[in-house]
Amino acid sequence: MPTTATDAYSDIRDAVRALCAEFPDAYHRDIDSRRTYPEAFVEALTRAGWLAALIPQDYGGSGLGLAEASVIMEEINRSGGNAGACHGQMYNMGTLLRHGSAEQKQLYLPRIASGEWRLQSMGVTEPTSGTDTTKIRTTAVRRGDRYVINGQKVWISRIQHSDWMILLARTTPLADVAKKTEGMSIFMVDLRAAERSGMTVRPIANMVNHETNELFFENLEIPAENLIGEEGKGFRYILDGLNAERTLIAAECIGDGYWFIDRVTKYAGERIVFGRPIGQNQGVQFPIAEAYIEVEAANLMRFRACELFDKHQPCGAEANMAKYLAAKASWEAANACIQFHGGFGFADEYDVERKFRETRLYQVAPISTNLILSYVAEHLLGLPRSF
Ligand SMILES: Cc1cc2nc3c(=O)[nH]c(=O)nc-3n(C[C@H](O)[C@H](O)[C@H](O)COP(=O)(O)OP(=O)(O)OC[C@H]3O[C@@H](n4cnc5c(N)ncnc54)[C@H](O)[C@@H]3O)c2cc1C
Numbered sequence: 414m415p416t417t418a419t420d421a422y423s424d425i426r427d428a429v430r431a432l433c434a435e436f437p438d439a440y441h442r443d444i445d446s447r448r449t450y451p452e453a454f455v456e457a458l459t460r461a462g463w464l465a466a467l468i469p470q471d472y473g474g475s476g477l478g479l480a481e482a483s484v485i486m487e488e489i490n491r492s493g494g495n496a497g498a499c500h501g502q503m504y505n506m507g508t509l510l511r512h513g514s515a516e517q518k519q520l521y522l523p524r525i526a527s528g529e530w531r532l533q534s535m536g537v538t539e540p541t542s543g544t545d546t547t548k549i550r551t552t553a554v555r556r557g558d559r560y561v562i563n564g565q566k567v568w569i570s571r572i573q574h575s576d577w578m579i580l581l582a583r584t585t586p587l588a589d590v591a592k593k594t595e596g597m598s599i600f601m602v603d604l605r606a607a608e609r610s611g612m613t614v615r616p617i618a619n620m621v622n623h624e625t626n627e628l629f630f631e632n633l634e635i636p637a638e639n640l641i642g643e644e645g646k647g648f649r650y651i652l653d654g655l656n657a658e659r660t661l662i663a664a665e666c667i668g669d670g671y672w673f674i675d676r677v678t679k680y681a682g683e684r685i686v687f688g689r690p691i692g693q694n695q696g697v698q699f700p701i702a703e704a705y706i707e708v709e710a711a712n713l714m715r716f717r718a719c720e721l722f723d724k725h726q727p728c729g730a731e732a733n734m735a736k737y738l739a740a741k742a743s744w745e746a747a748n749a750c751i752q753f754h755g756g757f758g759f760a761d762e763y764d765v766e767r768k769f770r771e772t773r774l775y776q777v778a779p780i781s782t783n784l785i786l787s788y789v790a791e792h793l794l795g796l797p798r799s800f
Pocket residue numbers: 534535536537538542543544545567568569570571619623625774777778779780781782783784787800
């Protein structure tokens with residue numbers, strides 16, 4: 414498919430494409446139908462070092478930037494796979510890298526880079542507070558050399574296929590802080606140890622094959638040295654990581670968008686109805702062309718966000734706008750793809766309905782479209798705050 418965006422990443426694309434080609438549509442379809450985890454695929458990506466792209470070479474990774482990492486995620490989705498099974502590791506390790514102590518980096522990063530440990534989970538969302546993160550009720554109370562965790566999380570992904578989770582909890586009650594964003598902290602939680610001593614995991618059956626869970630904490634004790642950075646600053650640290658998360662997910666949506674456009678273009682060129690290819694009708698051509706334009710535009714914003722992130726410059730606006738544009742573009746492309754496949758769009762064997770379900774998630778998670786619009790209105794345009 415032609416792309417107008419300049420792309421300096423063809424080596425990475427070719428290598429990731431070659432690996433993904435070993436896991437064809439039938440593999441992802443089977444994993445989806447059995448609602449199981451693509452272990453062999455994630456293992457192959459880990460062995461090839463792709464999931465350690467952002468870890469510096471000193472710690473055994475390849476020391477690449479967010480732009481390269483985003484290309485890896487894009488190619489996974491573009492190949493017909495779903496990076497949702499493994500994207501957590503990319504942005505979670507960024508939080509550790511930017512805010513962890515020298516000892517923590519030395520302990521975790523080489524093991525994550527080698528594949529010995531996975532850091533695929535991040536526990537932020539709670540059932541009562543939803544998007545209003547500063548109202549979280551999960552608490553971490555210091556007792557000697559431990560923190561004691563109590564509370565509940567929801568929609569926490571990949572717990573069963575991760576060794577560690579970054580957990581956000583309140584260390585100072587909301588009523589006792591000057592700013593509502595203060596008084597929250599982040600911790601490394603050893604998931605297998607936690608399951609044995611105070612954390613209960615309840616899987617949530619859902620529309621996509623996304624392994625996600627409710628978590629309940631009852632006097633879970635974790636070592637004080639698992640605190641990342643300074644106590645009380647966790648919200649700021651998490652926000653920093655969210656810019657990487659949004660940009661990587663934008664790239665996944667772009668990969669989806671290209672996949673949909675590629676499939677529907679081919680199908681519309683071949684499917685003959687009323688004696689001619691359906692793609693000869695402008696009513697069919699225009700929604701596909703429109704989706705293509707939007708994916709290309711989103712692609713530019715994604716690389717702008719990556720550039721700023723990699724230069725350690727503020728990129729909140731660009732990361733949010735990239736996520737917004739890409740999620741919208743992939744959804745438009747998904748709609749065109751399913752529509753012009755007619756009835757076949759609904760058949761499992763075409764993979765369109767699977768990818769359609771998968772890309773729909775990104776209108777809601779990890780941040781909903783409305784919240785991005787509100788961020789742009791208030792933080793960029795200076796309109797009055799609504800909450
Ligand atoms: C499959 C899946 C995996 C997930 N994985 C994780 C994970 O690993 N870790 C984690 O911490 N979280 C995870 N999440 C949670 C996800 O980040 C949240 O679902 C998302 O941020 C929305 O929060 P909520 O569901 O509480 O919606 P709510 O906050 O209840 O909002 C519901 C809807 O209301 C609208 N809305 C809310 N407030 C406003 C407002 N002020 N103005 C306008 N509109 C508004 C938005 O459209 C929003 O979509 C996951 C979710 C899903 C579905």
